[in-house]
Amino acid sequence: HGxxxxxxxxxxxxxxxxxxAADAIDEFPVIVAPPVTYGFTHYNMGEVGTITLGLETFISVLCDVSRSLWANGFERIILLNGHGGNEQPAWAAAVKLAEEDVWPLALTYWHMADDELAAWSEADDGSIGHGGEWETSLQMHLRPHLVDMDRAVKDEWRLKFSPEIARFAHFPERRREMAHGVMGDPLVASAEKGARLFGVLSARLIALCREYHDIEPPRYREFGSHCA
Structure with a gap:
């Protein structure tokens, strides 16, 4: 991220x-599991220090963790994701688990504020980017002591797809496309922007947790079983 x-x-x-979200909800317990720190990021392998799991391995990890939590009585599980490469694998894990009557939500956090990102972006065209305007702003709000704006550089993803193709194309190896590991403009980031976005995101997640808590988990039925 630059x-x-x-x-x-x-x-x-x-x-x-x-x-x-867990701290804000008093009416029922919300337990935050340790984060899964390895993910699916093969397209970043050109960046020094990148460690990736294989696609099938990562899906299996998510499934195994979810099964374990479910077996211990946790029937409301949110797979809260912060990495673009994990989004489709997390969905695949959720679909696979549904066939076993395990029903996690697979949620990538920035989609809870798509409209706000589109409306508020000064430079990054409504995208969460990669070390750009919004991720840098969130870090400046959450952990300012770990952000060194003297080293911030603006960059963009040089490989251009049309919006239609970009929806379906997987990322190439990024080292060729982002010399600094940045996609976007961190120079317009601020702690105030980060606080504003974090407020929206946390409020939406809290509301989602409450709604999810009140929904009875569905039960999978084989095709045609309702006719029996």
């Missing part, structure tokens, strides 16, 4: 959101 941000941006933001 030379100005810490390495664990994608872990720290959803973890802080989870802790904030």
């Amino acid at each position: 030379p100005h941000c810490p390495q664990d941006v994608d872990i720290s933001i959803p973890y802080h959101l989870a802790i904030t």
